[in-house]
Amino acid sequence: MRASLLQIGADDAESVASRRTRVASLVREQSDADLVVLPELWTTGAFAYESFAAESEPLKGPTYEVMARAAADTGVWLHAGSVPERDPDGTLYNTSLVFAPDGSLAASYRKIHRFGFDRGEAVLMGAGSELVTVRLPGTTVGLSTCYDLRFPELFRGLVDAGAEVLVVSAGWPERRLGHWTLLARARAVENQAFVLACGTSGGHAGVAQAGHSMVIDPWGEVLGEVTGAGDAVLSVEFDPARVGVVREEFPALKDRRPHFRA
Numbered sequence: 001m002r003a004s005l006l007q008i009g010a011d012d013a014e015s016v017a018s019r020r021t022r023v024a025s026l027v028r029e030q031s032d033a034d035l036v037v038l039p040e041l042w043t044t045g046a047f048a049y050e051s052f053a054a055e056s057e058p059l060k061g062p063t064y065e066v067m068a069r070a071a072a073d074t075g076v077w078l079h080a081g082s083v084p085e086r087d088p089d090g091t092l093y094n095t096s097l098v099f100a101p102d103g104s105l106a107a108s109y110r111k112i113h114r115f116g117f118d119r120g121e122a123v124l125m126g127a128g129s130e131l132v133t134v135r136l137p138g139t140t141v142g143l144s145t146c147y148d149l150r151f152p153e154l155f156r157g158l159v160d161a162g163a164e165v166l167v168v169s170a171g172w173p174e175r176r177l178g179h180w181t182l183l184a185r186a187r188a189v190e191n192q193a194f195v196l197a198c199g200t201s202g203g204h205a206g207v208a209q210a211g212h213s214m215v216i217d218p219w220g221e222v223l224g225e226v227t228g229a230g231d232a233v234l235s236v237e238f239d240p241a242r243v244g245v246v247r248e249e250f251p252a253l254k255d256r257r258p259h260f261r262a
């Protein structure tokens with residue numbers, strides 16, 4: 001399986017419409033990939049809180065349309081990052097979209113752990129409540145978004161639901177780059193799963209982004225990493241069957257005791 005992670009930015013000076021067109025062209029360049037992954041809230045930027053409402057869209061809004069077409073034209077599975085989704089009841093969600101190679105919607109995931117403490121996403125958006133996995137040929141992919149990376153129980157839930165490949169679509173700030181690399185590897189090691197961690201480049205709304213998108217194997221080895229925070233494509237080939245091999249050879253997941261008492 002070849003995954004291409006597109007580390008792209010949300011430059012304040014570029015319009016959302018022009019960014020959609022630009023990113024769709026980048027997706028179309030990835031026809032040798034099986035799965036293409038985009039970062040979190042790349043239309044607005046994860047920290048451009050004031051534009052969430054103005055740029056929010058229904059699930060099947062402009063980003064959906066453009067990305068569905070890009071997936072179908074390219075013939076790839078496309079994790080199209082997340083958009084500020086406006087539910088018919090008016091609530092905003094940070095929602096990831098995954099398209100099948102025919103352009104149909106395979107899954108959507110509303111971010112469960114909202115970032116921003118008493119401001120930003122945490123007050124402007126609702127929290128998702130459902131774990132989401134997607135069946136791809138030969139493997140199952142579990143979905144997560146940025147701040148979710150700090151909550152291992154979410155990833156355990158995805159593993160229990162069959163996930164072997166864990167996608168983290170993020171807009172992680174440069175200030176906590178050390179946490180990003182550490183937590184992404186930890187999620188791979190503890191879950192004996194591949195982690196595809198796709199971050200944002202550059203900066204927006206005064207927040208420098210960490211970049212450093214990574215592909216990590218179920219042993220915790222980094223198979224590929226962007227070494228900076230600029231625009232980049234990280235393309236890595238891996239065999240999802242390696243998950244079964246690692247889980248068989250070092251069966252730590254079988255020793256879980258989730259129901260212990262103190």
Ligand SMILES: O=C(O)CCC(=O)C(=O)O
Nearest residue numbers: 046115146147171172176
């Ligand atoms: O947890 C962090 O340090 C960053 C999280 C974040 O930026 C987000 O969820 O948008």
